[in-house]
Amino acid sequence: MKWDAAWCLASETKLTQKTRERQYQFLLELQEKEGLRSLGLMSSQVWRDDPKRLCFLLSRYKFVAKMFAGMNRVLEVGCGDAFGTRIVQKEVQQVVATDFDPVFVQHVNEHRDPDLPLVCKLHDMVQVPMKEDFDGVYALDVIEHVAPHQEDRFVANLSASLNWKGVCVIGTPSLESQAYASTPSKEGHVNCKTGPGLRELMSKYFHNVFIFSMNDEVVHTGFYPMAHYIFALCCSRR
Secondary structure, eight states: OOHHHHHHHHHTSSOOOOOSSGGGHHHHHHHHHHOOOOOOHHHHHHHHHOTHHHHHHHHHHHHHHHHHTTOSEEEEESOTTOTTHHHHHTTSSEEEEEESOHHHHHHHHHTOOTTSOOEEEEOOTTTOOOSSOEEEEEEESOGGGSOGGGHHHHHHHHHHTEEEEEEEEEEEEBSGGGGGOOHHHHHHOOOOBOHHHHHHHHTTTEEEEEEEEEETTEEEOOOGGGOSEEEEEEEEEO
């Protein structure tokens, strides 16, 4: 909506507040009409306790969104509260989000945005692949929670959920970063990887594996042991 049209529309309502710059008046109109958007279960806690971490989270989703831009159907594994999923939704035709925890799946489905509806399903990728196949699959901050003896089955099921030309993105805190991790993070992180270790695992299931380093919001190709976070971009499934 352009600012002049928004100003005229707002002037016809019962709003008593007026912004000093009229191009912002539509914000009050939008608030009155639709309310304000809220954060999710996880993102709300992060915003309260350490808001800069939301920058890191959203930057990871932006990386996935740019790698998958233009794809038709994309699968997210381990979506949590799906706060960052919206970034990927803006770049692809459809995202199917999954999590193995019914609490998060219920939360996502109860708070879905009517302007950008999201399909969210209960699914445990360690157990079985998805029945349908996808152009892309991604899992951010998931594999470090998968027990080492289950990681091969997890990645095999990821691969089996892709079509023949599908692309997979895995993002995880690096093993080296765990010296600086919080106590709750360390409790759940049972399987962090080095850059070479992640490449070795993913190369069992994909012919081409590209490893990227990430520090804060910046993705690069620098020295893996100095990266706080690592990505594996995988294609050409075996």
